[in-house]
Amino acid sequence: MQRGDRKQNGHKPRRDIYQEVTNRILELLETGVAPWRQPIKRSANGDGMPKSLSTGKNYRGINVFLLAMTSWAHGYESDYWATFNQVTKQQGKVKKGEKSTLVVFWKQAATKDKESGEEITIPVLRHYNVFNAEQCEGVEAPDQNADGGDAEPFKPIEEADRIVTSYPGGPLVMHTGSAAMYLPKTDTVRIAAPERFETRESYYATLFHELSHSTGHKSRLNRGFDEAPAPFGSPDYSKEELVAEMGSAFLCASAGISPPTIEQSAAYIDGWQKKLKDDKKLVVQAAGQGQRAADHILGATFDEPALK
Numbered sequence: 001m002q003r004g005d006r007k008q009n010g011h012k013p014r015r016d017i018y019q020e021v022t023n024r025i026l027e028l029l030e031t032g033v034a035p036w037r038q039p040i041k042r043s044a045n046g047d048g049m050p051k052s053l054s055t056g057k058n059y060r061g062i063n064v065f066l067l068a069m070t071s072w073a074h075g076y077e078s079d080y081w082a083t084f085n086q087v088t089k090q091q092g093k094v095k096k097g098e099k100s101t102l103v104v105f106w107k108q109a110a111t112k113d114k115e116s117g118e119e120i121t122i123p124v125l126r127h128y129n130v131f132n133a134e135q136c137e138g139v140e141a142p143d144q145n146a147d148g149g150d151a152e153p154f155k156p157i158e159e160a161d162r163i164v165t166s167y168p169g170g171p172l173v174m175h176t177g178s179a180a181m182y183l184p185k186t187d188t189v190r191i192a193a194p195e196r197f198e199t200r201e202s203y204y205a206t207l208f209h210e211l212s213h214s215t216g217h218k219s220r221l222n223r224g225f226d227e228a229p230a231p232f233g234s235p236d237y238s239k240e241e242l243v244a245e246m247g248s249a250f251l252c253a254s255a256g257i258s259p260p261t262i263e264q265s266a267a268y269i270d271g272w273q274k275k276l277k278d279d280k281k282l283v284v285q286a287a288g289q290g291q292r293a294a295d296h297i298l299g300a301t302f303d304e305p306a307l308k
Contacts, residue, residue, distance in 0.1 A: 050081055059081070067101060071132065074132075080141035082131060090138070095137055104126070153195075154200070157256075160255035173211075174188060180206045184213075184225060201257045206248075208248035225240055245286075248290075250293075252265075
């Protein structure tokens with residue numbers, strides 16, 4: 001039976017949940033929405049600033065961005081970094097296959113002035129390579145002792161959990177690190193442990209977002225991004241984010257957890273939409289692809305055309 005069928009045999013027509021979610025998001029975009037919040041909690045002892053394991057001091061300048069972005073991309077929990085020699089000095093070792101991250105600094109170098117011949121010092125850019133504490137064995141960073149406290153055990157939402165586990169031919173889901181991402185090359189979703197999220201609803205909304213991305217893999221709906229990934233912030237990247245968040249909103253509605261997540265979805269979508277010149281039609285187009293993504297995860301097929 002198709003969604004939206006007219007009343008038959010005395011029964012009310014089936015609600016089009018997807019369209020209701022789309023309409024609600026459009027309403028929120030028109031009235032203004034609260035800024036999107038990061039739902040994953042940091043570890044108890046971390047503040048997010050990259051630090052030297054040997055000195056405990058914060059990195060400065062461009063190194064903050066180099067190391068912070070690397071941590072985000074790989075889901076590292078620790079804020080601490082060390083060189084290979086520093087790790088060895090602590091009787092530790094770098095795990096096999098781990099790659100280092102570049103760090104740069106200015107060093108005063110002695111030289112002679114070409115015209116006067118006087119001894120002078122000039123700043124010279126130097127670099128070295130560091131590893132996050134989680135890339136190492138036998139070393140312990142201060143924030144790796146973080147006490148999880150008396151956090152309550154995670155209690156799954158039954159219907160949301162069923163959607164995740166019933167995804168036909170879905171990607172591998174790994175609970176690790178402090179971020180959430182879909183990696184098309186390995187067809188893997190990496191997401192922080194459920195206990196790290198502010199609410200159960202935000203955990204499933206985030207997981208649904210990444211699973212919606214996975215439907216674009218060439219083995220599924222083939223939206224083309226695994227062959228030629230779009231650069232961060234580009235129009236194609238922004239459109240894919242809209243599709244994934246619409247898919248997440250639809251899956252949340254299917255799981256019965258839409259009210260706690262719909263405003264965050266609207267705020268997230270609004271942020272990407274502004275990058276695309278506030279094209280309201282784009283949300284409707286993303287809703288169509290988001291609907292197909294949700295349908296694919298749910299293993300559902302319908303005869304009527306999806307939103308285009």
